Amino acid sequence: MPRPVDPTRRGFLSRTALLAGAVLIPPVTSACSRTQPGTGAPKGDATLLDRLREQGFVRVGFAGEAPFGFQDGGTLAGEAPTLHREIFTALGVPELRPALTDFGALIPGLLADRFDVVSAGMAITPERCAKVLFSDPEFVSPTALMVRKGNPLGLADLASCAERGVTVGVLTAAVEASYAKASGVAPSAVKALAKQQDGLDALVAGRIDAFALTGISLRWLAKVNEGADVEVLEPFVPELDGKPQYSPGGAVFRPGAGALRDAFNRELSGITGDPARYVRLIGRYGFTEREVPPSSLRTADLCRA
Numbered sequence: 001m002p003r004p005v006d007p008t009r010r011g012f013l014s015r016t017a018l019l020a021g022a023v024l025i026p027p028v029t030s031a032c033s034r035t036q037p038g039t040g041a042p043k044g045d046a047t048l049l050d051r052l053r054e055q056g057f058v059r060v061g062f063a064g065e066a067p068f069g070f071q072d073g074g075t076l077a078g079e080a081p082t083l084h085r086e087i088f089t090a091l092g093v094p095e096l097r098p099a100l101t102d103f104g105a106l107i108p109g110l111l112a113d114r115f116d117v118v119s120a121g122m123a124i125t126p127e128r129c130a131k132v133l134f135s136d137p138e139f140v141s142p143t144a145l146m147v148r149k150g151n152p153l154g155l156a157d158l159a160s161c162a163e164r165g166v167t168v169g170v171l172t173a174a175v176e177a178s179y180a181k182a183s184g185v186a187p188s189a190v191k192a193l194a195k196q197q198d199g200l201d202a203l204v205a206g207r208i209d210a211f212a213l214t215g216i217s218l219r220w221l222a223k224v225n226e227g228a229d230v231e232v233l234e235p236f237v238p239e240l241d242g243k244p245q246y247s248p249g250g251a252v253f254r255p256g257a258g259a260l261r262d263a264f265n266r267e268l269s270g271i272t273g274d275p276a277r278y279v280r281l282i283g284r285y286g287f288t289e290r291e292v293p294p295s296s297l298r299t300a301d302l303c304r305a
Contacts (some may be wrong), residue, residue, distance in 0.1 A: 016091040048260045049091065052116065057095035058088050059115035061300055067220045067285035068121030068249070071100060079282045080119040083138055084251060086281060104173040110254055117264075118252035125247065129303030133255060136265045137248030137293035137302075138272070142235030143179060144215035146203060146222065149229045155210055157236040158183035166209035167191055169199045171272050175247055176212040179238035192200060196221050196231040203230055216286050223286075248293050248302065 012261050058069035062076065076098045085096055096119070101109050106118045110132060114187040124134045147155055153164055161168050162184035167253045170176040172192045180190050191208050193199045199211035200221055211218070215235040222232055237244045251268075253261045271278055 018268060044162070048257055049093075049139075049263055051086075052260075053092040056093065057097045058084075058093050058117060059097050059099065060084060060117050060119040061099050061101050061106050061109050061115040062118075063106055063120045064100055065103070065120065065217070066224070067216060067287075069119050071098075076119075077285075078121075079139065079285050079287060080121045080249075080251065082282050082285070083268070083271065084117065084119045086271065087264055090267045091263055099215045103171070107252065110252060113254070116253070116257070120252075121249040122252055123247040124299055124302045125175065126303055128252075129299075131255075133253040133258060133261050134299050134303070135251040135253070135261055136268055136272070136299055137297050138250050138268065139287060139291040140246055140248045140293050140297070141214040141216045141236050141291055143176065143212060143245075144218050144235040145233045146211040146213070146218045146230050147209070147233060148203060149231050151231065152231065153209055156233065158185060158212060158238055161185050161189075161210055161212075162180060165189065165208070169193050169202055169208035169211040171196070171199070171213065174213070174242070178240065180212060183238060197225075198228075199253050200225055200228060200230060216291065220286055246297070246302075248297060250299065256268065 006148065060081065062071075062081065064070050067078050069076070069080040071077070076096060080184060083097070088094070088096065098119070099109070099115050101114075103120070106120060106122065109115060110118055121129070121138070124137065128134070145155055145157065145161070147153065153166055155164065155166065157159055158168065158180050161180070165186070167189050168180050168185055169191050170180060170193065172194055177190055177192065181187065191202070193202060196217060198215065199208070199213065202208045203211050215232065218232045220229060222228065237246065240246060251264060271281065272293055273295070275292050278292050279287065279289060
């Protein structure tokens with residue numbers, strides 16, 4: 001049974017009620033950094049983790065995409081913030097101090113030292129690995145299609161979209177655009193959308209025929225739009241150059257923050273190695289044992305071109 005994929009995230013603000021275990025979002029304030037700009041390398045004798053412990057908080061960037069990382073009623077909620085709160089608390093850093101950012105600005109913001117970690121369920125890709133450091137995978141999730149209820153065009157995956165010449169919606173800067181191209185969907189038939197809700201709205205309005213995203217994201221989108229005339233098809237694993245694209249998601253750190261990333265990974269392994277604990281922490285966001293990344297799935301392998 002394949003263990004797919006998480007893609008790249010982007011987002012819409014959830015309309016759900018305040019979720020238990022969420023992190024309160026204080027006003028974002030600037031602070032003097034004690035790291036070398038753009039690298040995360042510590043100034044002076046203090047390590048980055050030591051500095052975070054001393055100040056009592058870690059700055060996290062998120063993109064407002066449920067169920068991965070989103071703001072709801074003044075709180076930071078979702079898969080990544082919940083895991084990261086658990087991990088950083090264990091590391092002696094009890095507070096997440098979040099900054100809401102457009103998805104495409106997350107890595108630039110990280111490199112500019114606006115935050116210390118990206119907490120957004122971002123897909124681990126070779127292109128991104130060339131710029132930043134990723135944690136071990138936090139989850140896997142297959143790609144899926146959202147279509148109009150009853151699936152009138154008989155779609156199943158991106159290859160079927162190419163065969164039928166339909167219009168496919170994807171999120172701007174998300175990996176699904178490359179999956180669509182590799183599956184033979186014509187560039188003119190791929191429509192970029194700013195956020196998840198735009199995809200559902202475009203589908204209902206007939207501006208697109210299918211919306212491609214992770215199954216987790218699409219199931220959540222359907223849940224918070226109960227009654228919408230849409231359905232989510234069975235997930236599938238797309239291919240690029242003949243290779244299955246699992247695209248697991250993880251936390252993102254600046255180059256030079258390897259010690260912090262390694263400490264994070266040690267705590268993360270204790271969660272992903274205990275499926276019951278994993279589901280207990282993030283099951284409320286639709287994550288099950290099926291989304292637990294296998295221990296054989298390594299970031300170093302995913303980062304290779």
